[in-house]
Amino acid sequence: MAVATASGVDRRSVSWRQAHPIAALVCGRAAAGLITMLVVSIVVFLATQVLPGNAAYAVLGRTATPTRLHALEAQLHLNRGLFDQYWSWLSGVLTGNLGTSLANGKDVWGQVYPRLINSAGLVFASGAIGSLLGVASGLAAALWKGGWFDRISSVTFLAVTSLPEFVVGIGLIILLATVVIHVLPAVSLLPPGTYFWQAPSLLILPIATLVIVIVPYIFRMTRAAMIEALESDYVEMARMEGLSSQRIVLRHALPNAVAPTIQVIGLNFLYLAGGIVVVEYVYNFPGIGQGLVFAVQNRDIPEIQFIVVVLAAFYILMNVVTDVIALLATPRRRLLR
Amino acid sequence: MTAHVPRDALSARTDAVPTARLRRHHWLATLSQAARTGRGAVGLGLAISIIALAAVGPLIAPYSATQFVGLPFARPSAHFWFGTDTLGRDVLSRVLDGGWVLLIMAACATAFGVIVGGACGVSAAYLRGRVDAIIMRTVDVILAFPQLVFALLLVSIAGPQLWLIVVAVGFSHAPQVARVLRSATLDVSEREFVKAVEMQGVRPANLMIKEIVPNLIAPLMVEAGLRLTYSIVIMAGLSFLEFGQSPPAPNWGLMINENRIGLASNPWAVLVPALLIALLTIGTNTFTDAVAGVAIGVDRKPAEAALIDDVMPHAVDAP
Numbered sequence: 007m008a009v010a011t012a013s014g015v016d017r018r019s020v021s022w023r024q025a026h027p028i029a030a031l032v033c034g035r036a037a038a039g040l041i042t043m044l045v046v047s048i049v050v051f052l053a054t055q056v057l058p059g060n061a062a063y064a065v066l067g068r069t070a071t072p073t074r075l076h077a078l079e080a081q082l083h084l085n086r087g088l089f090d091q092y093w094s095w096l097s098g099v100l101t102g103n104l105g106t107s108l109a110n111g112k113d114v115w116g117q118v119y120p121r122l123i124n125s126a127g128l129v130f131a132s133g134a135i136g137s138l139l140g141v142a143s144g145l146a147a148a149l150w151k152g153g154w155f156d157r158i159s160s161v162t163f164l165a166v167t168s169l170p171e172f173v174v175g176i177g178l179i180i181l182l183a184t185v186v187i188h189v190l191p192a193v194s195l196l197p198p199g200t201y202f203w204q205a206p207s208l209l210i211l212p213i214a215t216l217v218i219v220i221v222p223y224i225f226r227m228t229r230a231a232m233i234e235a236l237e238s239d240y241v242e243m244a245r246m247e248g249l250s251s252q253r254i255v256l257r258h259a260l261p262n263a264v265a266p267t268i269q270v271i272g273l274n275f276l277y278l279a280g281g282i283v284v285v286e287y288v289y290n291f292p293g294i295g296q297g298l299v300f301a302v303q304n305r306d307i308p309e310i311q312f313i314v315v316v317l318a319a320f321y322i323l324m325n326v327v328t329d330v331i332a333l334l335a336t337p338r339r340r341l342l343r
Numbered sequence: 344m345t346a347h348v349p350r351d352a353l354s355a356r357t358d359a360v361p362t363a364r365l366r367r368h369h370w371l372a373t374l375s376q377a378a379r380t381g382r383g384a385v386g387l388g389l390a391i392s393i394i395a396l397a398a399v400g401p402l403i404a405p406y407s408a409t410q411f412v413g414l415p416f417a418r419p420s421a422h423f424w425f426g427t428d429t430l431g432r433d434v435l436s437r438v439l440d441g442g443w444v445l446l447i448m449a450a451c452a453t454a455f456g457v458i459v460g461g462a463c464g465v466s467a468a469y470l471r472g473r474v475d476a477i478i479m480r481t482v483d484v485i486l487a488f489p490q491l492v493f494a495l496l497l498v499s500i501a502g503p504q505l506w507l508i509v510v511a512v513g514f515s516h517a518p519q520v521a522r523v524l525r526s527a528t529l530d531v532s533e534r535e536f537v538k539a540v541e542m543q544g545v546r547p548a549n550l551m552i553k554e555i556v557p558n559l560i561a562p563l564m565v566e567a568g569l570r571l572t573y574s575i576v577i578m579a580g581l582s583f584l585e586f587g588q589s590p591p592a593p594n595w596g597l598m599i600n601e602n603r604i605g606l607a608s609n610p611w612a613v614l615v616p617a618l619l620i621a622l623l624t625i626g627t628n629t630f631t632d633a634v635a636g637v638a639i640g641v642d643r644k645p646a647e648a649a650l651i652d653d654v655m656p657h658a659v660d661a662p
Contacts, residue, residue, distance in 0.1 A: 038483075046487045053500055164382070168628030170576040172583045173617045176599055180610055280489025284580050298492065299584055302499040310499050318487040325487075 032330055039326040046318045047099070051092050054311050099315060105308050114308050118297060122316065124202045125286070125293035128209065129278045132216035137271045139217065140224025144267075147225070148232035149255065160229075163222035171281050175215045175288035183211065200292065212289045216281055220274040227270035231263040238262070265332040272328025279317050279324075370560050376637045383633030389626030393619060397442025404436035409591050416608035425611040428602050434612045441593035442619065445582065448509050449574035455513030456574070457567050460520025465551050465559070467521065468528035479525070482518040490515040491577055498586050508587065512577050516570045527562045531555050561638035568631030572624050579620050595620050 098105060102115045147156040166174075183190045190211055202209055235241065236259050244254045283295035290296070294313050301309040377383040406412050411431045412422075419426045425434035467478040488496065490512070497511040531537065532555060540554050556563075581587050582596025590597070595616035602612035 042480075042483050042487055045484050049484060050496070053496060161382075164629060164632060165625045168572050168576070168624040169621055170580055170624065172580060172596075172599065173621050176603065176613060176617050177621075179603070180606065180614065276489070280491045283489075283491050283495070284584065287584055298495060302495050302586070305499065307499075310496070314488070314492060314496055317489060317492050321487045321489065 028334065031333065035326045035329055039322045043319055043322050046322070047096060047315055048092065050311055050314050050318070051095055054307050095311070099312060114312060118294065118309065118312060120201055121292055121294045121297045124291065125282055125295060127202050128212055128216070128282060128286070128291065128293055129275065131209065132213045132220070133271070133275050133278055135213065136217040136220040136274060137224055140221045140274075141228050141267060141271075143221070144225040144228025145232055148229045148236065151233060151236075156229075159225065163225050166218060167222040167226070169219070171215060171219050171284045172288050174218050175211070175285055178211055178215055178218075179288075202291075208289070208291065212285050212291050215285050215288070216278060219281060220277060223274060223277075224267070224270050228263065228267045231266040232259065235259040235262040261335075264335045268332045268335055269328055272324055272332070275324045275328075276321050279320050370564060373561070373564065373634065373638050377630065377633040380633045380636065382629050383637075386626050386629030386631070386633060389622050390630055391626075393442070393623040393626060394446060396439070396619070397446050400439030400442060404433075404439040406433040406436040409593075410436075416602075416605035416612065418609055419611055425615050426609040428598065428609075428612045429605055434598075434602075434609075434615060437593035437598060438595070438615050438619065441595050441598060441616065444505075444588060444592070445575070445578055445594060445596070448505065448512075448587075449571060449578045451509045452513040452516070452574045452578065453567060453571045455510065456516025456570050457520055457563065459513065460517035461524050461556075461559075461563060461566075463517060464521035464524030465528045465555060468525040469532050469551050469555060470547065478521065482521050485515070485518045488515070490573070491580060494577060494581060495584075495586070498581075505588065508578070508581060512574055512581075515577075516573065520566050520570065523562055523566055524559060527559050528555055531558045564638060565631060565635045568627060568634055572627045572631065575620070575624055575627065 097103075105114055143159055147159050150156055181187070190207065236255075238259075241254055241258050244258050245251075249258075282293055283298055285291070286293045286295035287299050294316065297309065298313045298317075300306075301313065378387050409432065412433050413427045413431045415427060415429055415431045425438065428434050428437060463478050463482070467475040485493070493515040494508065494511040497507060497514075501507050537550070537554055540550055545553075578587065579596035582594045583600050585597065585600060587596060588594045590601070598616045599613050602609075606613055
């Protein structure tokens, strides 16, 4: 549907674009995202199914007998033409018909769906909490630049920025779940296929880990954007006009710091798409990140393909959404319209 | 005026373009200046101590890294300063022996990523047109994969081989490096000295290497530092997920994974490797931050600098 609108943009070209610049922008970004997604799906498909010579042999390894090899080739549709293979795979992905797992013979969609829900909960909870904390602390540090809060938080966050997720996770486990005090469960004992709301306390440590990892980026970006806005000419002008400092911050500085901050929040959701892999593995949390690790260990190709495509789709979607929101939130751009 | 330029350019190559040449960063001067700032000194000190420990560690380890010397998860004692691990091997010896492979792999991946990404970014910006479009659309596609997921995808194809992990991680750095260096090159290639050299008929490849790249030393250094930190994080993460060196080998990431079941008996077996990884990444990142402060400008920290360069091209080229 979005494709149809996008090609409509091209046909009626200039006048339509001039009349609806925002809609044209959204359509353009969406079309670019869809094309990227299509290429990504082709890359994933070719990489996993075709490149290594024969995926069936890769799965079975040395235990391959001719009969099993033929059976698996038929299951993976390897005996058909390349385009035919891709088409049946893509339509399967789009309709949720992903075939059966090579590891245990169960339906892939039935296995991955609960994981998707769990990971979505984890990503959005930690993204929301992290954004709030990061923006609030970044604004506070910028407003009282050079004060004690700014100095302490800048140094702390600079150190935390670079820590690997699993080091943060292990640190939290040592602090809160085993050695120092034992108030939280160290690893989730939820079997795959259950949902996170069946044991909400298992979410605390994974969310805390992801929040600790993303807050420094949001803090630093918000702080830098706000400082830049506060030092700009128009804020200087507003000061000279004698406006109250509260009004200057809320009406003049803040709107110009919104766009870069939104982009960083978006980037952090992108980051979370990769970050969940390690964090879910640390806490044995039944999400798609842990599913991907297990699938790679078991060479379960249908599951690898699907999870990688889902993560890439999330990545592209977030990119388009943050791009559009950030552009709309830039005061300079609103003036141009 | 216009008639003079080519003649000057031909007669004296160096004198023809004295005015507009950018101030070239002398990389050593920049590094030593960064090392003299407070955070630069702390970062460099941390990074160098951990690197030195990983380098001489194998020589001073009291036991073999794979030798069974005691009961599993024994607490620290006079014989075993950090106790023993899950199979009764000496934690101290394994820690001393477990860093150098990780560091070499991270350094190779960084070099690979910065060279490939830099070459793509500079050529895209200088050659423009179709080359630019092809390179940057490829970059968009690779950027759609989170770095760790990209590495896992490659590992799932060809199995966990060390060279493949280096290439995978290096390759996953390339798009970001390409974006940053593309925008830096766009800025440089418009300068007069580049136009002047172009008029001498210098081949584009030569011009890019001799005239443009020397002016990109500052962003290159910052990118290399950032990517080194990320390489260490991703390499250690892959080892933690058991996709790095295979089990008998000591490796800080793998050790954390192996020994976490014994956290209650001997936390040191997990704590020491985790601390070393943490101090190493804090060191490289803090020093990079100081280098960026000196090379690019005081208020632009590396994370923001990279983010802005990653993000802003979209914002700027919109209608």
